[in-house]
Amino acid sequence: MSEWLRYADQLTRQARQAARELAIVSGEKKQRWLRRSAELLVLRADEIVTANAIDLEQAPGYGLNAAAIDRLKLTKPRLEVIAHALDEVAALADPLGEIIDSTVRPNGLQVTRVRVPLGVVFFIYESRPNVTADAAALCVKSGNAVILRGGKEALNSNLAVHRVLRDALIEVGLPEHAVQLVNTTERELVGELLKRGDRIDVTIPRGGKSLIERVAAEAKMPVIKHFDGVCHVFVDESADHDMALAILKNSKCQRPGVCNAAECLLVHTAVAETFLPKAAAMLQAERVEVHGCDRTRQFIPWAKLATDDDYRTEYLDLILSAKVVDDVTEAIDHIENYGSHHTDSIVTNDLTSANRFISEVDSAAVMVNASTRFNDGGEFGLGAEIGISTDKFHARGPCGLRELTSYKWVARGSGQIRG
Numbered sequence: 001m002s003e004w005l006r007y008a009d010q011l012t013r014q015a016r017q018a019a020r021e022l023a024i025v026s027g028e029k030k031q032r033w034l035r036r037s038a039e040l041l042v043l044r045a046d047e048i049v050t051a052n053a054i055d056l057e058q059a060p061g062y063g064l065n066a067a068a069i070d071r072l073k074l075t076k077p078r079l080e081v082i083a084h085a086l087d088e089v090a091a092l093a094d095p096l097g098e099i100i101d102s103t104v105r106p107n108g109l110q111v112t113r114v115r116v117p118l119g120v121v122f123f124i125y126e127s128r129p130n131v132t133a134d135a136a137a138l139c140v141k142s143g144n145a146v147i148l149r150g151g152k153e154a155l156n157s158n159l160a161v162h163r164v165l166r167d168a169l170i171e172v173g174l175p176e177h178a179v180q181l182v183n184t185t186e187r188e189l190v191g192e193l194l195k196r197g198d199r200i201d202v203t204i205p206r207g208g209k210s211l212i213e214r215v216a217a218e219a220k221m222p223v224i225k226h227f228d229g230v231c232h233v234f235v236d237e238s239a240d241h242d243m244a245l246a247i248l249k250n251s252k253c254q255r256p257g258v259c260n261a262a263e264c265l266l267v268h269t270a271v272a273e274t275f276l277p278k279a280a281a282m283l284q285a286e287r288v289e290v291h292g293c294d295r296t297r298q299f300i301p302w303a304k305l306a307t308d309d310d311y312r313t314e315y316l317d318l319i320l321s322a323k324v325v326d327d328v329t330e331a332i333d334h335i336e337n338y339g340s341h342h343t344d345s346i347v348t349n350d351l352t353s354a355n356r357f358i359s360e361v362d363s364a365a366v367m368v369n370a371s372t373r374f375n376d377g378g379e380f381g382l383g384a385e386i387g388i389s390t391d392k393f394h395a396r397g398p399c400g401l402r403e404l405t406s407y408k409w410v411a412r413g414s415g416q417i418r419g
Helices: 003-022 027-043 045-062 066-072 076-091 129-141 152-172 187-194 209-218 241-253 269-285 294-299 328-338 351-360
Strands: 099-104 110-117 120-125 145-149 179-181 202-206 231-235 262-268 289-292 319-325 343-347 365-368 405-412
Touching: 003 120, 003 145, 003 179, 003 187, 027 045, 027 076, 027 129, 027 152, 045 066, 045 076, 045 152, 066 152, 076 129, 120 129, 120 187, 129 145, 129 152, 129 179, 145 187, 152 179, 187 209, 202 209, 231 241, 231 328, 241 262, 241 269, 241 343, 262 269, 262 328, 269 294, 269 319, 289 294, 294 319, 319 328, 328 343, 328 351, 343 351, 351 365
Parallel strands: 120 145, 120 202, 145 179, 231 262, 231 343, 262 319, 289 319, 343 365
Antiparallel strands: 099 110, 110 405
């Protein structure tokens, strides 16, 4: 048996046992773990920030750009935000045991659907050490054991955060292996874990397109995919220009390195002459590079000429593609052809246009007169999230507690037999 096969066997065996124990743990005990973990993240901030500094020093060698390094960075204020997110998850209702629906059959048999954990979650993610805490919190709260595999860029940070979470598990009496962190970045181990459909119930990859494609191809268990965020802001002819500028600025510039940041601006031809020069001034001030179509470049002359590939690209940086469209139909067609079914926003005062956009844009989240940045578990009231699924099965959009559960049918009788 190879080293990686032995390690995969150990991780999955321990996770399976922990999942069995977690399924019957009280909600109060899980709350205590979440709150204690939040306390320890703040109390042991120096330990975590010191480990994070090693990753930040090595980051340029991994080819990380400024936005990616920002995602990687942990500070005491950021750890306080992560801790607050754990407290918010603790305050959420426990989904386990929830009765989804219940009926009594003519023969007196009571048939109920009850919410239950998925079991063991294998979660793969890149360069975001805050996700270590978020994912662990959601999985344990929903009764699942989780195997975490972060990217090599954040290994030291992830190990430090995991030590805090593990110590809190032991302190409150929960299974130590409810949250396990893979302590190597060897790709071979990922392959071994993806074969373990007998012990892992679902894999959730959150990262670059190549990672997700590899997981989808190799996994022997269901996969909830977090694909590209090629998100759009469409400025309709009836849009309030000040509102549209504010939404565009927030969608693109607030945190350009996240998946719900806008990557493409679409502008109705009727307002291109008046809106695009205003947008150009704002984007230039924010140091955003623009790649636009010929009609866009009439009003933003310093923009580069956009290629077909530009419109398909998730830049995760201060780069924006732009196109002038004839109407809402062309905007929707463009999103269908080039988008990633993640998040798309329309800015409009026309109810008909808004309703068409809602009905015809096939994305996990559709915004009307709001920033794309709101497609987020916390902003949607889910607490933290484990990812934003661009799938339709089994979950779509931000994946919170309920998205990490399944259900079982329970039939209670008094001796009924089928005729």
